[in-house]
Amino acid sequence: xxxxxxxxxxxxxxxxxxxxxxxxxxxxxxxxxxxxxxxxxxxxxxxxxxxxxxxxxxxxxxxxxxxxxxxxxxxxxxxxxxxxxxxxxxxxxxxxxxxxxxxxxxxxxxxxxxxxxxxxxxxxxxxxxxxxxxxxxxxxxxxxxxxxxxxxxxxxxxxxxxxxxxxxxxxxxxxxxxxxxxxxxxxxxxxxxxxxx
Numbered sequence: 001x002x003x004x005x006x007x008x009x010x011x012x013x014x015x016x017x018x019x020x021x022x023x024x025x026x027x028x029x030x031x032x033x034x035x036x037x038x039x040x041x042x043x044x045x046x047x048x049x050x051x052x053x054x055x056x057x058x059x060x061x062x063x064x065x066x067x068x069x070x071x072x073x074x075x076x077x078x079x080x081x082x083x084x085x086x087x088x089x090x091x092x093x094x095x096x097x098x099x100x101x102x103x104x105x106x107x108x109x110x111x112x113x114x115x116x117x118x119x120x121x122x123x124x125x126x127x128x129x130x131x132x133x134x135x136x137x138x139x140x141x142x143x144x145x146x147x148x149x150x151x152x153x154x155x156x157x158x159x160x161x162x163x164x165x166x167x168x169x170x171x172x173x174x175x176x177x178x179x180x181x182x183x184x185x186x187x188x189x190x191x192x193x194x195x196x197x
Contacts, residue, residue: 007142008038009061009118012162012176016115024063024107029093035062035106037089040141040154042183048098049106051141057183058154061118064107065091073104112184117158117176120144125172130157134180144177156180 011021029035030048039062042052052058065073073083073091080102082094097103109116123138124146134153135144144155159176 005036005142006121007140008036009040009120009142009177010038011061011063011109012117012119014115015117015158015178021063021109021116022111024109025060026066026105026107027059029091029097029104029106031093031097032095033097034090034092035065036091036142037062037064038142040137040179041106041108046098049108051139052137052154053139053141054136054145055154057181058179059183060108060110060179062106063109066105066107068101068103068105110182110184111179112182114156114178114180114182114185117162117178118155119162120155120175120177121171122146122173122175126157126160126175127172128160131160133157135177144175146173152181154179154181 013019027043027049030050033050040052040058041049041062042056042059044050067073067080074085074088082097082100082102083104084092093104122144126146130148133148133150134156135148136154137143138145155177157175157177161171161174162176164170
């Protein structure tokens with residue numbers, strides 16, 4: 001698959017050592033919604049999948065799309081109405097996706113334990129002092145916004161430039177992040193500092 005942009009969250013590994021991602025869960029996407037594989041997403045109060053914007057709690061990361069029959073709408077010859085595709089990874093739903101009989105779902109990897117590390121190319125460089133700090137993503141749910149907090153944020157940086165090896169030039173914008181503010185966790189909105197001198 002060709003990604004349309006360098007931003008987005010990509011599975012890397014888990015803190016507990018697993019090198020494979022868990023099976024995704026399907027959630028029906030909201031009406032007139034554009035999502036891209038790698039987006040941070042959430043389930044809204046209507047029970048529908050939307051982008052997790054700045055500061056919003058996260059359900060997980062979008063890793064694919066299926067229709068009501070489990071068929072990938074990007075598969076060869078797919079011709080059902082109610083979906084607009086861009087490239088290999090971006091999809092827009094119809095204005096009636098929540099009620100129509102043929103609808104599109106987003107496949108989402110959820111992580112209630114905060115165990116999964118996601119690679120992301122942040123919007124600015126980070127330093128060693130940013131380790132374990134918390135950050136929000138941008139309004140598109142695709143990129144971490146640097147400006148770390150010791151207390152709160154949607155994402156927590158665990159490693160800097162985790163893929164660098166063998167003399168590769170360090171890229172200070174890249175990091176491995178875990179979801180910190182999840183729809184599955186009761187610790188959201190706590191103001192207690194988690195990092196101290």
